[in-house]
Amino acid sequence: MIILYTDFTLQGPYVGQLKAAIYKQYSNAKIVDLMHDVPSFDVKHSACLLNSLIQYFPEDSVFCCVVDPGVGSARQAIVLKVAGQYFVGPDNGLFEYLLRSNDKLQAYKISWQPAQLSTTFHGRDIFAPIAANIAQGNFSGIESISLDSITCFDWANDLFEIIYIDAYGNLMTGITASGISKEAILELNGTKIQFAKTYTDMPTGKLCWYVNSNQLVEIALRGQSAANVYSSKIGDIVV
Amino acid sequence: MIILYTDFTLQGPYVGQLKAAIYKQYSNAKIVDLMHDVPSFDVKHSACLLNSLIQYFPEDSVFCCVVDPGVGSARQAIVLKVAGQYFVGPDNGLFEYLLRSNDKLQAYKISWQPAQLSTTFHGRDIFAPIAANIAQGNFSGIESISLDSITCFDWANDLFEIIYIDAYGNLMTGITASGISKEAILELNGTKIQFAKTYTDMPTGKLCWYVNSNQLVEIALRGQSAANVYSSKIGDIVV
Amino acid sequence: MIILYTDFTLQGPYVGQLKAAIYKQYSNAKIVDLMHDVPSFDVKHSACLLNSLIQYFPEDSVFCCVVDPGVGSARQAIVLKVAGQYFVGPDNGLFEYLLRSNDKLQAYKISWQPAQLSTTFHGRDIFAPIAANIAQGNFSGIESISLDSITCFDWANDLFEIIYIDAYGNLMTGITASGISKEAILELNGTKIQFAKTYTDMPTGKLCWYVNSNQLVEIALRGQSAANVYSSKIGDIVV
Numbered sequence: 220m221i222i223l224y225t226d227f228t229l230q231g232p233y234v235g236q237l238k239a240a241i242y243k244q245y246s247n248a249k250i251v252d253l254m255h256d257v258p259s260f261d262v263k264h265s266a267c268l269l270n271s272l273i274q275y276f277p278e279d280s281v282f283c284c285v286v287d288p289g290v291g292s293a294r295q296a297i298v299l300k301v302a303g304q305y306f307v308g309p310d311n312g313l314f315e316y317l318l319r320s321n322d323k324l325q326a327y328k329i330s331w332q333p334a335q336l337s338t339t340f341h342g343r344d345i346f347a348p349i350a351a352n353i354a355q356g357n358f359s360g361i362e363s364i365s366l367d368s369i370t371c372f373d374w375a376n377d378l379f380e381i382i383y384i385d386a387y388g389n390l391m392t393g394i395t396a397s398g399i400s401k402e403a404i405l406e407l408n409g410t411k412i413q414f415a416k417t418y419t420d421m422p423t424g425k426l427c428w429y430v431n432s433n434q435l436v437e438i439a440l441r442g443q444s445a446a447n448v449y450s451s452k453i454g455d456i457v458v
Numbered sequence: 459m460i461i462l463y464t465d466f467t468l469q470g471p472y473v474g475q476l477k478a479a480i481y482k483q484y485s486n487a488k489i490v491d492l493m494h495d496v497p498s499f500d501v502k503h504s505a506c507l508l509n510s511l512i513q514y515f516p517e518d519s520v521f522c523c524v525v526d527p528g529v530g531s532a533r534q535a536i537v538l539k540v541a542g543q544y545f546v547g548p549d550n551g552l553f554e555y556l557l558r559s560n561d562k563l564q565a566y567k568i569s570w571q572p573a574q575l576s577t578t579f580h581g582r583d584i585f586a587p588i589a590a591n592i593a594q595g596n597f598s599g600i601e602s603i604s605l606d607s608i609t610c611f612d613w614a615n616d617l618f619e620i621i622y623i624d625a626y627g628n629l630m631t632g633i634t635a636s637g638i639s640k641e642a643i644l645e646l647n648g649t650k651i652q653f654a655k656t657y658t659d660m661p662t663g664k665l666c667w668y669v670n671s672n673q674l675v676e677i678a679l680r681g682q683s684a685a686n687v688y689s690s691k692i693g694d695i696v697v
Numbered sequence: 698m699i700i701l702y703t704d705f706t707l708q709g710p711y712v713g714q715l716k717a718a719i720y721k722q723y724s725n726a727k728i729v730d731l732m733h734d735v736p737s738f739d740v741k742h743s744a745c746l747l748n749s750l751i752q753y754f755p756e757d758s759v760f761c762c763v764v765d766p767g768v769g770s771a772r773q774a775i776v777l778k779v780a781g782q783y784f785v786g787p788d789n790g791l792f793e794y795l796l797r798s799n800d801k802l803q804a805y806k807i808s809w810q811p812a813q814l815s816t817t818f819h820g821r822d823i824f825a826p827i828a829a830n831i832a833q834g835n836f837s838g839i840e841s842i843s844l845d846s847i848t849c850f851d852w853a854n855d856l857f858e859i860i861y862i863d864a865y866g867n868l869m870t871g872i873t874a875s876g877i878s879k880e881a882i883l884e885l886n887g888t889k890i891q892f893a894k895t896y897t898d899m900p901t902g903k904l905c906w907y908v909n910s911n912q913l914v915e916i917a918l919r920g921q922s923a924a925n926v927y928s929s930k931i932g933d934i935v936v
Contacts, residue, residue, distance in 0.1 A: 228864035235731035253474035291895035340910035386467035417530035432579035492713035625706035656769030671818035
């Protein structure tokens with residue numbers, strides 16, 4: 220299974236061309252669109268979110284991840300093998316949280332280049348064909364490298380920030396729910412936030428936090444868009 | 459064929475995770491996204507719309523339907539078998555119109571629970587795996603129940619209301635077109651509406667009604683968004 | 698592979714119903730959503746964009762193309778065979794640029810009609826089943842016609858206009874990049890526009906043009922939406 224994780228949005232031909240490039244290389248590929256609206260050009264929050272989602276995919280999944288503000292520049296193109304799953308994408312921090320959370324890792328550099336390479340669409344031209352190859356057990360075009368050659372960042376382990384806002388206006392944070400007590404009172408722009416078990420347990424009109432379906436702390440207003448009512452955006456600090 | 463009918467929107471990881479859960483259970487599943495923008499949290503209008511769409515799908519289709527404002531509460535999780543098609547989802551009225559329109563029905567309760575169950579995402583954790591099982595002819599995890607145990611509502615058979623607004627601003631109603639004369643003059647907020655056969659027969663700038671491709675009465679303005687011009691929304695009354 | 702190219706948007710049941718109609722006829726069809734947000738009701742710009750995208754698909758692809766403002770009127774339903782690829786859709790100019798760019802062509806008229814034909818959704822009722830047949834090598838329902846019977850238009854070969862605006866606000870033009878010098882200064886509503894090789898080479902805050910991943914001239918503002926900042930829309934003239 221090849222899983223797509225990009226900031227392409229569903230507008231335009233980009234996702235369709237990515238898939239066509241995969242099918243060209245591997246006509247029986249099974250492709251799942253995980254997200255195409257990950258925080259746009261925002262590697263840090265996309266990296267944190269990705270780490271919370273991969274547990275729901277089978278062991279031999281190949282993730283084709285493209286959040287790549289530096290496309291066309293000198294950044295490496297890489298592949299990581301993490302506990303049986305493969306991650307293909309740019310070496311810009313997008314796999315930072317995967318790297319930290321796991322100790323059995325292998326890193327590869329993509330050395331292959333297509334005959335025709337666009338300057339703006341390495342997703343289609345490089346990452347898609349490599350992901351298609353790997354999903355078929357073909358590891359040509361990549362070369363083992365040391366983990367030390369992967370670019371690393373000093374972002375916090377738990378991001379006390381909003382990392383994603385869904386269509387309902389719920390505010391997903393980068394806080395691992397298992398690391399925080401149900402008694403904890405969080406705070407967003409001066410508003411205190413208590414725990415609630417489910418949507419239906421939430422008092423109307425009051426921000427609550429709960430453990431979302433990806434095991435992250437999420438903040439919501441029952442029946443309303445917390446993002447609109449509190450003018451929240453990705454990157455806002457939660458304390 | 460497994461057909462997805464939800465109010466998840468295409469934002470966020472929700473649809474992708476639903477599909478991954480299906481493929482985990484049934485790796486060769488064929489999945490069709492019917493709609494992910496059904497009226498949000500709005501069981502009545504989603505139920506009416508669903509009933510108009512199922513005729514275009516093969517007999518052995520399995521519909522995975524998730525409009526579930528009460529997720530995490532005590533509402534049952536059910537499966538209905540209606541004329542060869544299966545419907546998996548919450549017992550909250552979403553299948554009300556299917557139940558009325560058919561007499562050869564079988565009802566089941568989902569008794570299976572996964573090892574890990576989130577409080578907010580039963581679509582991924584319960585409905586998707588059960589739909590995947592049924593599509594493979596595996597009926598474990600569900601138990602036959604009496605039709606009387608399904609929650610019923612007293613909504614009108616034909617909803618003289620707007621039940622869905624499409625991207626063009628066309629206003630879909632819950633009125634079955636075969637039950638209404640082409641001479642009928644409808645009315646929306648005081649504006650009279652005549653019948654037109656096709657878009658190209660419509661006079662410019664005048665609301666007309668026609669039989670849409672799902673056999674429902676639909677109201678439109680040629681070349682404009684009726685919804686914008688008439689500030690219409692789902693639930694508005696048509697007389 | 699069947700490729701979908703429509704102006705349906707991803708809202709509503711339309712794309713799902715198109716796919717169901719394909720699977721009904723050809724249960725093992727492989728379907729790719731190329732675009733569902735091509736310029737709405739806008740045949741000329743959709744035709745130009747289509748011609749730039751087909752090179753990235755395999756030779757035996759079947760394109761199911763629906764931009765059809767005249768649906769239900771007398772316009773023909775046609776199939777074109779162009780260098781091994783098939784194009785199914787309305788005879789309204791949507792294939793104008795394919796016709797011009799190629800000389801080994803065959804034209805067919807769709808003579809088949811389904812038992813039940815809606816007036817507004819020939820995509821589902823006619824084009825999808827025919828595309829599914831052709832993808833399986835079944836050419837019943839279509840009849841060879843002369844190329845002279847295809848409706849033609851006198852649109853310019855290179856459209857010095859904006860033909861599509863993507864989610865980032867980048868302005869795609871209908872200008873073939875190989876036909877224009879890198880020294881060329883373009884102009885949009887009085888603003889001069891110089892060439893840049895990639896996003897990362899662009900000066901901040903200045904419109905630049907570059908060769909996009911489909912070999913067309915594209916105009917962008919680094920890190921901003923050119924469409925918003927310059928209030929641009931499809932059809933705007935570039936000189």
